[in-house]
Amino acid sequence: MHEVDYHADTTRLEALSDGVFAIAMTLLIIEIGVPHPVAGEGLGEALLELWPSYFGYAVSFTTIGVMWANHHQMFKDIYRTDHVLTVLNLLWLLCIAFIPFPTAVLAEYMRQQDQMLEAVLLFGATFTITAIAANALWLWVATHRNLIDDHVSEVRIRSRTRRYLPGPLLYAAGLPLAFVTPWISVGLYGALALFYLLPLNDATS
Amino acid sequence: MHEVDYHADTTRLEALSDGVFAIAMTLLIIEIGVPHPVAGEGLGEALLELWPSYFGYAVSFTTIGVMWANHHQMFKDIYRTDHVLTVLNLLWLLCIAFIPFPTAVLAEYMRQQDQMLEAVLLFGATFTITAIAANALWLWVATHRNLIDDHVSEVRIRSRTRRYLPGPLLYAAGLPLAFVTPWISVGLYGALALFYLLPLNDATS
Amino acid sequence: MHEVDYHADTTRLEALSDGVFAIAMTLLIIEIGVPHPVAGEGLGEALLELWPSYFGYAVSFTTIGVMWANHHQMFKDIYRTDHVLTVLNLLWLLCIAFIPFPTAVLAEYMRQQDQMLEAVLLFGATFTITAIAANALWLWVATHRNLIDDHVSEVRIRSRTRRYLPGPLLYAAGLPLAFVTPWISVGLYGALALFYLLPLNDATS
Amino acid sequence: MHEVDYHADTTRLEALSDGVFAIAMTLLIIEIGVPHPVAGEGLGEALLELWPSYFGYAVSFTTIGVMWANHHQMFKDIYRTDHVLTVLNLLWLLCIAFIPFPTAVLAEYMRQQDQMLEAVLLFGATFTITAIAANALWLWVATHRNLIDDHVSEVRIRSRTRRYLPGPLLYAAGLPLAFVTPWISVGLYGALALFYLLPLNDATS
Numbered sequence: 001m002h003e004v005d006y007h008a009d010t011t012r013l014e015a016l017s018d019g020v021f022a023i024a025m026t027l028l029i030i031e032i033g034v035p036h037p038v039a040g041e042g043l044g045e046a047l048l049e050l051w052p053s054y055f056g057y058a059v060s061f062t063t064i065g066v067m068w069a070n071h072h073q074m075f076k077d078i079y080r081t082d083h084v085l086t087v088l089n090l091l092w093l094l095c096i097a098f099i100p101f102p103t104a105v106l107a108e109y110m111r112q113q114d115q116m117l118e119a120v121l122l123f124g125a126t127f128t129i130t131a132i133a134a135n136a137l138w139l140w141v142a143t144h145r146n147l148i149d150d151h152v153s154e155v156r157i158r159s160r161t162r163r164y165l166p167g168p169l170l171y172a173a174g175l176p177l178a179f180v181t182p183w184i185s186v187g188l189y190g191a192l193a194l195f196y197l198l199p200l201n202d203a204t205s
Numbered sequence: 206m207h208e209v210d211y212h213a214d215t216t217r218l219e220a221l222s223d224g225v226f227a228i229a230m231t232l233l234i235i236e237i238g239v240p241h242p243v244a245g246e247g248l249g250e251a252l253l254e255l256w257p258s259y260f261g262y263a264v265s266f267t268t269i270g271v272m273w274a275n276h277h278q279m280f281k282d283i284y285r286t287d288h289v290l291t292v293l294n295l296l297w298l299l300c301i302a303f304i305p306f307p308t309a310v311l312a313e314y315m316r317q318q319d320q321m322l323e324a325v326l327l328f329g330a331t332f333t334i335t336a337i338a339a340n341a342l343w344l345w346v347a348t349h350r351n352l353i354d355d356h357v358s359e360v361r362i363r364s365r366t367r368r369y370l371p372g373p374l375l376y377a378a379g380l381p382l383a384f385v386t387p388w389i390s391v392g393l394y395g396a397l398a399l400f401y402l403l404p405l406n407d408a409t410s
Numbered sequence: 411m412h413e414v415d416y417h418a419d420t421t422r423l424e425a426l427s428d429g430v431f432a433i434a435m436t437l438l439i440i441e442i443g444v445p446h447p448v449a450g451e452g453l454g455e456a457l458l459e460l461w462p463s464y465f466g467y468a469v470s471f472t473t474i475g476v477m478w479a480n481h482h483q484m485f486k487d488i489y490r491t492d493h494v495l496t497v498l499n500l501l502w503l504l505c506i507a508f509i510p511f512p513t514a515v516l517a518e519y520m521r522q523q524d525q526m527l528e529a530v531l532l533f534g535a536t537f538t539i540t541a542i543a544a545n546a547l548w549l550w551v552a553t554h555r556n557l558i559d560d561h562v563s564e565v566r567i568r569s570r571t572r573r574y575l576p577g578p579l580l581y582a583a584g585l586p587l588a589f590v591t592p593w594i595s596v597g598l599y600g601a602l603a604l605f606y607l608l609p610l611n612d613a614t615s
Numbered sequence: 616m617h618e619v620d621y622h623a624d625t626t627r628l629e630a631l632s633d634g635v636f637a638i639a640m641t642l643l644i645i646e647i648g649v650p651h652p653v654a655g656e657g658l659g660e661a662l663l664e665l666w667p668s669y670f671g672y673a674v675s676f677t678t679i680g681v682m683w684a685n686h687h688q689m690f691k692d693i694y695r696t697d698h699v700l701t702v703l704n705l706l707w708l709l710c711i712a713f714i715p716f717p718t719a720v721l722a723e724y725m726r727q728q729d730q731m732l733e734a735v736l737l738f739g740a741t742f743t744i745t746a747i748a749a750n751a752l753w754l755w756v757a758t759h760r761n762l763i764d765d766h767v768s769e770v771r772i773r774s775r776t777r778r779y780l781p782g783p784l785l786y787a788a789g790l791p792l793a794f795v796t797p798w799i800s801v802g803l804y805g806a807l808a809l810f811y812l813l814p815l816n817d818a819t820s
Contacts (some may be wrong), residue, residue, distance in 0.1 A: 012223060012277050018627060019227025022634025026712040027235060030642060034719050043730035047720070047737060058709065065705040072627050087402045090270040094263065097231040104239050105252070115248035122252060197702045217428060217482050224432025232440060292607045295475040299468065302436040309444050310457070320453035327457060422633060422687050429637025437645060497812045500680040504673065507641040514649050515662070525658035532662060 013089060014075055020093045021068040024100060028057050031104035052110035055190065060103040062193040063127065064096060067134060070164065074138055077156070079149040088137040095130035102126045110186070120182040124174040127189065131167035138164055218294060219280055225298045226273040229305060233262050236309035257315035260395065265308040267398040268332065269301060275339060275369065282361070283346055284354040293342040300335035307331045315391070325387040329379040332394065336372035343369050423499060424485055430503045431478040434510060438467050441514035462520035465600065470513040472603040473537065474506060477544060480574065484548055487566070489559040498547040505540035512536045520596070530592040534584040537599065541577035548574050628704060629690055635708045636683040639715060643672050646719035667725035670805065675718040677808040678742065679711060682749060685779065689753055692771070694764040703752040710745035717741045725801070735797040739789040742804065746782035753779050 032053045035046035071092075078085075102123040109119035141147050142161050170192055174185035237258045240251035276297075283290075307328040314324035346352050347362050375397055379390035442463045445456035481502075488495075512533040519529035551557050552567050580602055584595035647668045650661040686707075693700075717738040724734035756762050757772050785807055789800035 012219060012280075014627060015220065015223045015630070016227050016273060018630045019224055019634055020231050022631050023228055023231040023638055024234075025708070026635050026638040026642060027231060029639075029712055029716050030235065030645065031239075032716050034646075034716075034723050037730070043720075043724060043733040047733060057713070061709050061712065062705065065708070068631060069701055075627075086274055090267065090402075093230070093270070094266050097234055097266065098262070101234050101237050105248075108239050109248060115242070118248040118252060121249075197705075217424060217485075220425065220428045221432050221478060224429055225436050228433055228436040229439075232436060235440065236444075291479055295472065295607075298435070298475070299471050302439055302471065303467070306439050306442050306444075310453075313444050314453060320447070323453040323457060422629060422690075425630065425633045426637050426683060429634055430641050433638055433641040434644075437641060440645065441649075496684055500677065500812075503640070503680070504676050507644055507676065508672070511644050511647050511649075515658075518649050519658060525652070528658040528662060 010075055010078055010081055013081055013086065017071055017075075017089065017093060018068075020097055021064060021071070024097050025061050025064050025068075027100045028060055028103055031100055031107070032057065049111070050107075053107040055110075055186075056103045056107040059190050059193045060099050062197065063189075064099060066193070066196040067096065067130065070134060074141065074160070077148055077152045077160070078141055080147050082144070082147065084140055085137070085147060088133070088140055092130070092133040092137055095126065095133050098126060099130070106186075113182075116182040117178055120178045120185045121175060124171060124178065124185055124189065128168055128171040128175070131164075131171050135164050135168060215280055215283055215286055218286055218291065222276055222294065222298060223273075225302055226269060226276070229302050230266050230269045230273075232305045233265055233308055236305055236312070237262065254316070255312075258312040260315075260391075261308045261312040264395050264398045265304050267402065268394075269304060271398070271401040272301065272335065272339060279343055279346065279365070282353055282357045282365070285352050287349070287352065289345055290342070290352060293338070293345055297335070297338040297342055300331065300338050303331060304335070311391075318387075321387040322383055325383045325390045326380060329376060329383065329390055329394065333373055333376040333380070336369075336376050340369050340373060420485055420488055420491055423491055423496065427481060427499065427503060428478075430507055431474060431481070434507050435471050435474045435478075437510045438470055438513055441510055441517070442467065459521070460517075463517040465520075465596075466513045466517040469600050469603045470509050472607065473599075474509060476603070476606040477506065477540065480544060484551065484570070487558055487562045487570070488551055490557050492554070492557065494550055495547070495557060498543070498550055502540070502543040502547055505536065505543050508536060509540070516596075523592075526592040527588055530588045530595045531585060534581060534588065534595055534599065538578055538581040538585070541574075541581050545574050545578060625690055625693055625696055628696055628701065632686060632704065632708060633683075635712055636679060636686070639712050640676050640679050640683075642715045643675055643718055646715055646722070647672065664726070665722075668722040670725075670801075671718045671722040674805050674808045675714050677812065678804075679714060681808070681811040682711065682745065685749060689756065689775070692763055692767045692775070693756055695762050697759070697762065699755055700752070700762060703748070703755055707745070707748040707752055710741065710748050713741060714745070721801075728797075731797040732793055735793045735800045736790060739786060739793065739800055739804065743783055743786040743790070746779075746786050750779050750783060 032050065035043070035050055037043055037046040102119075102125075106119045106123045109116050138161065142157050148157065171189075174188045177188065178185040237255065240248070240255055242248055242251040307324075307330075311324045311328045314321050343366065347366050353362065376394075379393045382393065383390040442460065445453070445460055447453055447456040512529075512535075516529045516533045519526045548571065552571050558567065581599075584598045587598065588595040647665065650658070650665055652658055652661040717734075717740075721734045721738040724731050753776065757776050763772065786804075789803045792803065793800040
C-alpha cells in the first residue's frame with residue numbers, strides 16, 4: 001500500500017514546489033492595484049494610505065520564504081518519496097498558493113476597520129493550517145525512516161520535529177487574540193515574520 | 206520523419222512542464238477576488254458565500270497536482286524525445302494552463318444556479334480533453350519503444366497504459382450526468398480529486 | 411571586450427528562460443475574463459462568443475511553445491556564454507513576455523471588427539520582432555565559434571541558420587496582408603502555429 | 616550563531632531566485648490593460664498613448680534582467696549558504712518581486728503629469744533599495760570568506776565589491792533630480808538600463 005518507490009528521486013517534487021513557492025511570493029504584488037487619489041488628495045498620500053498592502057506583502061512574502069526554507073531543509077534529509085509524501089506535499093503547496101487571497105483581504109479590511117476581525121481570522125487561520133500541513137509532512141517522514149537519508153541521525157530528526165511543532169501553535173495564538181483587538185494579531189504575525197529572519201533562531205537551517 | 210534525437214535529454218522539457226504545472230496551480234487563486242459585502246452583510250458571510258471558489262480552487266489544484274504526478278511518473282520511464290512527443294507534451298500543457306478559466310467560470314455560476322449547467326459542461330470537458338491529451342502522450346511513448354529506458358519492462362508499460370485509460374472516461378461521465386443536475390457532476394469531480402489522493406490507488410506512483 | 415567567461419555554464423540562463431517561457435504561456439489564460447451574458451442570452455452563447463480569446467490563446471501558446479523548442483535546440487549546441495549572448499537572450503525573453511498583451515488586444519478587437527486592423531498589426535509585429543530576436547541570438551552564436559560545443563559541425567550550424575531565417579519573413583508577411591483584410595493575417599498566424607507542430611518540418615528538433 | 620551549514624548547496628536557493636526573477640519580469644505585462652479608445656479615436660492612437668507602459672515594461676524588465684545576471688555571477692563564486700545569506704537573499708527577492716507595482720504606478724502617472732513626481736520617486740526608491748539589498752548580500756559574502764569557493768581570488772572578490780557599489784548611488788541620483796523635473800529621472804533610469812546592456816561594461820559578467 002505505502003510501498004516506497006525506490007526509483008524515485010525527489011528532484012522534480014522539489015522543482016514543482018520551488019515553482020509554487022516562487023509564484024505565490026511573486027503573485028502577492030498583483031493584488032496591490034495602482035491607487036487613484038480622490039479629489040484634493042495627492043498621489044503621495046494615496047500611496048501612503050496603501051501601507052496595509054505593503055505590510056501584508058512583506059509579512060506574507062517573508063512567511064512564505066521562511067516556509068520555503070523549511071521545505072528546503074526537510075528535503076535535504078529526504079531521500080525517497082512515496083504516495084503519502086507526495087500527497088502531503090501537494091496539500092502544503094495548496095495552502096501556500098492560497099496565501100495571496102487572505103493577504104489581499106486583510107490589506108483591504110485593515111483600511112475598513114469595522115470588518116477587520118474576520119479578515120484577520122482568515123489570514124491567521126490560513127497560516128495556522130499551512131503550518132499544520134508542514135508538520136504533517138515532516139511527521140510522516142520522521143515516522144518512516146526508509147524515506148530518509150542513511151547519514152541523517154535520530155537526534156537530528158527529533159530536533160527538527162521539535163523545532164517545527166511550535167509553528168502552528170504560534171500562528172493559532174493570533175486567532176483568539178484577534179477578539180481582543182485585531183491589531184494584536186496583526187502585530188503578532190508581523191513579529192513572527194521578523195523573528196524567523198533573526199539569526200538567533202535556526203528556523204531556516 | 207519521426208527520427209529520434211539521440212542527443213536530447215528530457216531535462217528541459219520537464220523543467221518547462223514543471224513551470225507550467227506550478228503556474229497553472231498557483232494562478233487559480235487570483236481568480237478569487239476580494240469580496241465586498243452588500244449592505245447589512247458582514248465580511249464573514251461574504252467570505253463564506255465564496256465557498257464555490259474555494260471548492261473549485263481545491264478541486265482544480267488537486268487535479269492539476271495529480272496530473273503533474275502522472276507526468277512525473279511517465280518521464281521517469283522516458284529516455285529520449287522526438288518531435289511528436291514534444292508536440293503532444295505541448296498540447297497537454299495547453300490544456301493544463303487553460304484550467305484556471307473553466308474553474309473561475311464554474312465558481313461564479315455555482316452561485317447563479319440557473320446557468321450552472323453550461324459552466325459544469327465547460328469544466329468537465331476541459332478535464333476530459335486534458336486527460337485525453339495525457340493518454341495521447343503516453344500511447345505515443347508506449348508504441349515507440351525506442352523513447353523508453355531499456356530497463357523498463359513491457360509489463361510496466363502495459364500496466365501504466367491500463368492505469369491511465371479510465372481517466373478520460375471518468376471525467377467524461379460527468380458530462381451527461383450534468384443534464385440530470387449539475388451538482389452530481391460537481392460532486393463527481395470533487396470525489397475524483399479526493400480519490401486520486403487516497404493511498405489505495407497508485408495514480409501518482 | 412567580448413571576452414568569453416570560461417567559468418560560465420548555461421544552466422541558469424536556461425533556467426531563467428524556461429521560467430519566462432512557461433509563465434508567458436500560462437499567463438495568457440488570465441486575460442480571458444469570466445463572461446457575463448447580456449439579458450436574454452445564455453452562458454453557453456456567451457462562452458461561444460469568446461472564441462477569439464480561445465483562438466488567440468491557442469495560437470500564442472503554441473507559438474511560444476515552438477519558440478521555446480527552438481531556444482532549447484540552440485542551447486544544446488551552446489557551450490559558453492558571453493555578455494552579448496546574455497543581452498540578446500534577455501531581449502528575446504522581453505519579446506516573449508510581451509506576447510500576452512497583443513494576444514489580449516487581438517482577442518478583444520476580433521469581436522469589434524472595425525478596429526481589427528491595428529490589433530492584427532500589433533500582434534503580427536510582436537511575432538515578427540520576437541523571431542528577429544531569436545535569429546539575432548543564433549547569428550551571434552553562429553559567428554562566434556568559441557561559444558559552441560566542439561562536437562557541433564559547421565554543417566549543423568549552417569543548417570540551423572538556414573532553418574531559422576524564414577521565421578521573421580513569414581510573420582512579417584502577415585503585416586501587409588492585413589491591409590487586404592485582417593482575417594487573412596489571422597488565418598496565416600493560425601496556420602503557422604499548426605504548421606510548426608507538424609512532424610513534416612523539423613522546427614523543434 | 617552564524618554557523619555555516621556545510622551540507623547545504625546553493626542549488627535550491629538559486630532555483631527559487633530564478634523563479635522569482637522570471638515571474639517578476641513576466642508579470643510586468645499584465646499591468647498593461649487592453650486599451651479602449653474614447654469616441655472619435657482609433658485603436659492605433661490608443662495603443663500609441665500607452666507608450667509609458669511600454670517604456671516602463673522595457674526599463675523594469677531590463678533592470679530585473681541585469682540584477683538577475685548579477686545574482687547569477689555572485690552565486691558562481693558562492694559555495695556555501697548560512698542563515699544570514701538566506702535572509703539577505705530573501706530581502707533582495709522581496710524587492711525584485713515588488714517592482715511590477717511602481718512600474719504600473721509610473722506608467723499611469725506619466726500620462727497624468729501633475730502627479731508624476733511621486734510616481735517617479737516611488738519607482739526610483741524601489742530601484743535604489745533593491746540595489747542596496749544586492750550590495751548587502753554581496754558584502755556579507757565578501758566578509759565571510761568561508762562562504763566562497765576556494766579558487767576565487769581576493770582580487771576577484773574586491774573587484775566585484777567595487778563594481779556593485781555604484782549601483783545604489785546611480786539609482787539614488789534620480790531621486791533629487793526628479794524635483795527639477797521628473798522627466799530627467801525617467802531618462803536616467805532608461806539610460807541606466809541601456810548602459811548595463813552595453814558590452815563596454817561588465818555588469819553582467
